[in-house]
Amino acid sequence: MSPAPHLQVTGLRAGYGGKPVLQGIDLAVGRGQIVAVIGRNGVGKTTLMRALMGLLPATAGVIRIADSEVTRLAPHRRARLGIGYIPQGRDVFPRMTVSENLQVGETLCRDGAAPDYEGVYRDFPILKERADQRAGTLSGGQQQQLAIARALVGRPEIILLDEPSEGIQPSIVQDIARAVRDLNRSLGLTVLFVEQNLDMIMSLAQHCFVMDKGQITASLSPDELHDRDTVRRALAL
Amino acid sequence: MLPSIFAFLFQFGDAFAFLVLAAAGLAIIFGMMGVINLAHGEFIMCGAYVTVAAARAGLPMPAAIACGALAAGIVGIVLERLVIQRLLHRPLDTIVATWGISLIATQGTLIVLGSTMPGIGTPFGSFSVGEFSYSVYRVLLMAIAVLLLIGLYLLFHKTRYGVLARATIQVPSMASALGVNTAVVHSLTFGIGAALAGLAGGLYAPTMTLVPTMGTAFIVEAFVTVVVGGGDVFLGTAPAAVVLAFVKALMINWYGQLFGLIGLLLAVIIVIRLLPRGLSGWILRGRE
Numbered sequence: 001m002s003p004a005p006h007l008q009v010t011g012l013r014a015g016y017g018g019k020p021v022l023q024g025i026d027l028a029v030g031r032g033q034i035v036a037v038i039g040r041n042g043v044g045k046t047t048l049m050r051a052l053m054g055l056l057p058a059t060a061g062v063i064r065i066a067d068s069e070v071t072r073l074a075p076h077r078r079a080r081l082g083i084g085y086i087p088q089g090r091d092v093f094p095r096m097t098v099s100e101n102l103q104v105g106e107t108l109c110r111d112g113a114a115p116d117y118e119g120v121y122r123d124f125p126i127l128k129e130r131a132d133q134r135a136g137t138l139s140g141g142q143q144q145q146l147a148i149a150r151a152l153v154g155r156p157e158i159i160l161l162d163e164p165s166e167g168i169q170p171s172i173v174q175d176i177a178r179a180v181r182d183l184n185r186s187l188g189l190t191v192l193f194v195e196q197n198l199d200m201i202m203s204l205a206q207h208c209f210v211m212d213k214g215q216i217t218a219s220l221s222p223d224e225l226h227d228r229d230t231v232r233r234a235l236a237l
Numbered sequence: 238m239l240p241s242i243f244a245f246l247f248q249f250g251d252a253f254a255f256l257v258l259a260a261a262g263l264a265i266i267f268g269m270m271g272v273i274n275l276a277h278g279e280f281i282m283c284g285a286y287v288t289v290a291a292a293r294a295g296l297p298m299p300a301a302i303a304c305g306a307l308a309a310g311i312v313g314i315v316l317e318r319l320v321i322q323r324l325l326h327r328p329l330d331t332i333v334a335t336w337g338i339s340l341i342a343t344q345g346t347l348i349v350l351g352s353t354m355p356g357i358g359t360p361f362g363s364f365s366v367g368e369f370s371y372s373v374y375r376v377l378l379m380a381i382a383v384l385l386l387i388g389l390y391l392l393f394h395k396t397r398y399g400v401l402a403r404a405t406i407q408v409p410s411m412a413s414a415l416g417v418n419t420a421v422v423h424s425l426t427f428g429i430g431a432a433l434a435g436l437a438g439g440l441y442a443p444t445m446t447l448v449p450t451m452g453t454a455f456i457v458e459a460f461v462t463v464v465v466g467g468g469d470v471f472l473g474t475a476p477a478a479v480v481l482a483f484v485k486a487l488m489i490n491w492y493g494q495l496f497g498l499i500g501l502l503l504a505v506i507i508v509i510r511l512l513p514r515g516l517s518g519w520i521l522r523g524r525e
């Protein structure tokens with residue numbers, strides 16, 4: 001028997017106040033995989049991430065992390081199973097300093113593990129320079145780096161990354177992609193990310209799910225992900 | 238000349254201490270949780286009663302006051318878990334619920350302990366400057382108010398609890414997604430607010446008559462301070478207490494006690510007309 005996937009979702013439904021958005025999502029992400037979710041605006045990608053994190057209750061379906069079912073677990077209990085969440089729009093704590101933002105991320109650390117400041121400051125040196133600056137006064141790109149570092153400092157085993165490249169200059173996008181890829185190679189970090197940026201998808205994803213109208217409608221294999229036109233067609237679907 | 242300057246400074250310090258101590262708990266519960274706690278005065282009463290009971294049982298004054306604060310804090314945590322937590326995103330309902338708690342507490346105390354309880358005298362005696370004499374204890378209260386502000390600043394900026402509490406108020410969903418148990422943070426915050434109310438009750442217990450409605454002696458000034466200050470404890474409550482204490486001391490000096498209160502209420506009306514989000518909203522303008 002092969003080991004259970006790191007994240008497994010079956011028949012997941014969720015929505016906002018009676019308005020259904022997710023209409024039965026099925027997907028699985030293996031341990032150490034980097035998987036992308038793509039799809040047009042408004043198909044429910046962010047809703048999926050929020051439901052996985054428990055910020056939006058599932059109305060049906062099952063979510064499993066490794067061997068445990070988490071469908072009804074509160075967000076903070078899920079997070080402590082080693083999930084790092086980086087929301088679309090970043091959601092840094094605006095009136096706290098960069099280093100205070102990172103301190104909140106320490107909550108993710110499993111028993112006895114020390115936070116990984118060395119790692120996040122190596123990947124995102126600007127954060128060390130700006131440690132005492134209030135997060136709300138950082139540029140968009142810096143806030144995105146902070147949001148990622150805040151999730152990584154507690155040494156998660158899987159991260160949920162929602163549109164990291166949105167509204168950010170290309171050089172920072174590359175830094176982020178490099179940092180994620182390095183962590184995946186060195187520590188086997190599992191990554192599920194939502195993305196619309198073709199280069200980011202092609203350079204990072206090992207597998208890709210295409211989403212439409214609240215369902216997974218297709219998936220792209222590693223070979224298909226190397227073909228620019230196939231990916232572009234899937235994005236425009 | 239010098240004695241009258243001292244008299245003014247003393248009145249200013251006395252008013253400042255009272256405003257800070259009366260308002261701190263209310264401000265923290267409002268600023269960190271968005272809850273308007275109409276039972277604030279009853280937490281103060283709880284602290285005062287427990288302090289006096291402990292002092293009569295033979296505990297030294299500081300320990301008795303600590304008991305009062307602790308008792309109010311524990312009652313606060315229990316009430317938060319039982320009632321407030323279920324109403325967190327319903328501000329109007331929390332107002333009604335805390336008002337109900339306040340009525341139950343006042344009437345309950347009246348039934349169980351009677352209309353008044355024997356007090357304890359003000360410690361330390363007095364000193365005089367010029368022709369007036371001043372209570373040493375009230376000078377001590379001024380020092381305690383300043384130390385309390387410093388202590389609260391350290392609590393919310395230098396401790397892990399403080400960082401998580403601020404994260405929870407700023408972006409609650411994100412705090413919980415990072416593993417913060419926001420329900421526990423809220424219970425602790427409410428407990429700290431209630432304990433501060435209890436502390437105020439304990440500190441002022443020696444200077445007042447103990448009656449079940451004694452909380453009302455604090456509540457107007459506490460609310461005035463929080464309304465003028467706005468949502469931030471440090472950038473709001475502290476400056477508001479300075480401004481209001483100054484107004485109050487001036488009015489008392491010129492026209493007497495009653496006018497002190499009238500001056501406070503006028504100051505609120507003016508501040509709210511000019512700065513609808515209070516002093517802290519003004520200090521933090523454009524910084525969100």
Ligand SMILES: Nc1ncnc2c1ncn2[C@@H]1O[C@H](COP(=O)(O)OP(=O)(O)OP(=O)(O)O)[C@@H](O)[C@H]1O
Pocket residue numbers: 016021039040041042043044045046047048088
């Ligand atoms: N808080 C909300 N309340 C009500 N409806 C919402 C809410 N958030 C999103 N929606 C709706 O749910 C649907 C899915 O939105 P979602 O944000 O998940 O899409 P998305 O795929 O992430 O889009 P984008 O690419 O623009 O980020 C949309 O129709 C949106 O209008």
Ligand SMILES: [Mg+2]
Pocket residue numbers: 045046047088163
């Ligand atoms: Mg989205």
